[in-house]
Amino acid sequence: MWADLTQNQWVALAWVELLVVYVGYLGYLRWLRNKKARSEGEE
């Protein structure tokens, strides 16, 4: 499977992985902000 990938596909894989992790961490920060705001409201 991996041997079939072209150079451009490896490059795309690396950059897409970078973007996915960035977006994933942003999503986590958003979730954490909402969770903290909810828990503060309940107190």
Next chain:
Amino acid sequence: MNSTVSSQYKSRTRPLWLTLLGLACLVGLAVSAYLALVVSPPDVNQGDLIRIMYAHVSVAWICFVAVAVAGLWSALYLWRGREKDDVRAVANAEAALVYSALTITGGMIYSKPTLNTFWTWDAKLTLTAIMVALIAGYFIVRALIDEPVRRGRISAVIMLIVVVSLPFNYLAAEWFRTLHPAKSINLDGSGVTMDPSMLRVLLVNVAVAGLIYLYFVSERIRIGLFSVAPKAAEDKQPVSTEVVRVG
């Protein structure tokens, strides 16, 4: 009372500079990707695979910065015992975990087509894997301890251990036999073995990765201070003001 409510509201509203920083990160990411994927010439040996290097090296450098800054705040927490220092250390430790995970996975993607293997247990890669495990351990330990001061102190010591491993990791490619390429940019002033056109693209990518790191850490600290800031505001409130308001 109104001033307290106002300051609490302000602490939960994202400041304008942070929003602008986020927009700068988006623009910067688009520019750095364009430079790396379109403008940069292909490498004489690696061809287009050199375009992975811009993503991999930039996050690796920022990973080192994040660990060092997390270590600095951890040391300050051990020294001063302020809760805010612990919040800042955690924010940087989270960024260090994100960037170290990116360094390892990006390195594996870079390694397979260039060196024909995803992974090898040599010094450089093993030290990086240990660093990721220690940072993950930092958060596992924090999750297991309920008492805030003890949690902060023990996790701060773990982060300082991670910081001690940084110089060994940085110099591992020179000190030990490893598949990892030697540094192309030597911070000891012995020179740069990289084409200037590629160096410029790399430095832009490092700057943008640093900008994104700043945004992540700033936003994480802001969220972490939600539960710290109001208490600090109450502590600062002078007693005489309360008397006047009640009267």
